[in-house]
Amino acid sequence: METSLAGKLLVATPELGDDLFGRSVVFVLQHDDVTAEGVVLNKPLEASVDDVLPGWQEGATEPPRVFQGGPVQLDSAIGLAGLPGDDEPPPGLKRLFGAVALVDLDTPQEIVWPQVSALRIFAGYSGWSAQQLADERARGSWYVVEAEPGDVFDEDPATLWRRVLRRQGGPVGWVSTYPVDPALN
Numbered sequence: 001m002e003t004s005l006a007g008k009l010l011v012a013t014p015e016l017g018d019d020l021f022g023r024s025v026v027f028v029l030q031h032d033d034v035t036a037e038g039v040v041l042n043k044p045l046e047a048s049v050d051d052v053l054p055g056w057q058e059g060a061t062e063p064p065r066v067f068q069g070g071p072v073q074l075d076s077a078i079g080l081a082g083l084p085g086d087d088e089p090p091p092g093l094k095r096l097f098g099a100v101a102l103v104d105l106d107t108p109q110e111i112v113w114p115q116v117s118a119l120r121i122f123a124g125y126s127g128w129s130a131q132q133l134a135d136e137r138a139r140g141s142w143y144v145v146e147a148e149p150g151d152v153f154d155e156d157p158a159t160l161w162r163r164v165l166r167r168q169g170g171p172v173g174w175v176s177t178y179p180v181d182p183a184l185n
Contacts, residue, residue, distance in 0.1 A: 005031040005133075007097035009151060010038065011143040011164055014175065020071055021141075023161045026126055027080075027152055029096065036133045039069035039078060039122040042157040049121050052077060055109050061118040062155040070126030078125060079103030080152055082118030090115045100152055118153035143172055 010026040020043065028038040044065045050057035052066050056079075069078055083093055083101040092107025093115060103112060103119070112119075128136070136142055145168055154160050165176035 005036065005144055007100075007147060009041075009145050009147045009164060011145055011161065013140055013143060015139070016141050020068065021126075025151070025160050025164055026070075026142075027100075027147060029102075029125070031130070031133075033130050036128045036130055038126050039080070040067065040126060041120075041152060041154065042160040043068040044157055045123065047123075052123065053079075053105060053121060056105070056119070056121060059109065059113050059116065059119045061120055061153045063157070067120060067122050067157070069122030069124045072125050072127045074124040076124060077105055078122045079105045080120050080122070081112065081116040082149075082153055083115065084117050097147070099149055120153055143168070143175075145172075 005028045008028050010028060012021050012024045016022050016024070020040065024043060025041045026038040027041050028036060030037045044063055044067050047066045048057055049060040049064055049066055057064055066077070068074070079102070081093060081101045081103045082099050083089055083095060084099060089095045089101055090111065092104045092112050093101040094104075095101045099117075101116070137144070143165070145164060151160070151164065162176045166173050
């Protein structure tokens with residue numbers, strides 16, 4: 001198996017079309033020799049957090065909407081939180097990578113709020129078999145880049161794809177200027 005991509009970003013190349021993954025930035029939560037799972041960071045939905053999880057709106061990072069994490073299990077929610085420091089996480093939080101933690105959404109909010117610096121709720125997730133993801137990467141569908149601490153909770157998801165690519169520099173950075181519709185260029 002290739003090295004685990006957990007904690008990294010998959011950034012869609014212009015080869016991916018206009019579906020959910022077009023110009024998407026996916027934060028990889030888990031990757032092993034069987035499967036890979038992550039959440040799309042830059043596809044906010046029209047639904048407010050309270051529409052899906054009453055009471056969680058108050059702590060949601062701007063924009064305080066539910067994000068479409070991917071096409072799998074859209075009727076489920078995943079909560080990610082910013083957890084400063086490196087101490088043992090409090091009840092209801094599981095540290096994943098650095099300051100990013102998974103939130104048990106059944107935990108009372110009053111336990112979670114004082115501990116976190118950011119919160120994002122995702123409807124569903126993105127999933128691949130390990131081989132499927134390897135094949136998509138071999139076809140040039142994804143760039144794999146390092147995640148920065150603010151990427152998961154970015155307040156301007158409409159520009160995240162361009163900004164993540166731009167900070168890579170070189171030929172990958174140049175892709176950030178690729179037009180949405182090359183025929184209009």
